[in-house]
Amino acid sequence: MKKVYFSGSIRGGRADVDLYHDVIEHIQKTDIVLTEQVGDASHDVTEKEFSREEKIYLKDTKWLRECDLVIAECTCPSLGVGYELAYAEKYNKPVYVFYRPSQTNLSAMIKGDAYFHVIPYETKEEIIAQITVLLEA
Numbered sequence: 001m002k003k004v005y006f007s008g009s010i011r012g013g014r015a016d017v018d019l020y021h022d023v024i025e026h027i028q029k030t031d032i033v034l035t036e037q038v039g040d041a042s043h044d045v046t047e048k049e050f051s052r053e054e055k056i057y058l059k060d061t062k063w064l065r066e067c068d069l070v071i072a073e074c075t076c077p078s079l080g081v082g083y084e085l086a087y088a089e090k091y092n093k094p095v096y097v098f099y100r101p102s103q104t105n106l107s108a109m110i111k112g113d114a115y116f117h118v119i120p121y122e123t124k125e126e127i128i129a130q131i132t133v134l135l136e137a
Helices: 017-027 053-066 079-090 124-136
Strands: 003-007 069-073 095-099 117-120
Touching: 003 017, 003 053, 003 079, 017 069, 017 124, 053 079, 069 079, 069 124, 079 095, 095 124
Parallel strands: 003 069, 069 095, 095 117
Antiparallel strands: none
């Protein structure tokens, strides 16, 4: 059973939270998702949360060091997700970056880094099928 760090936008925008939720539920059928809060629509950024920023950083970086791989949905640009990708690369974690080309122009810093496995998709069914294949490998 793999430990998966799922990365998706929180403060950068929550337009894809329902997709994150469905992807996380799919991964949890066979593996452990350390960051299931990313897919929780009730997980909102509040002033109370801003006071916990250091705790969030410490918890997330610990999970990144512990995980077996990172799956990131990057259609909605997010500074935090970009940071997580670089952190994962620093610790030699396999990183799979998913995005919808019809809805975003993925950063050249991500697409141009040969370390990342960049995987375009358009539908929920496509991303789930591609994640199934990579988790079975």
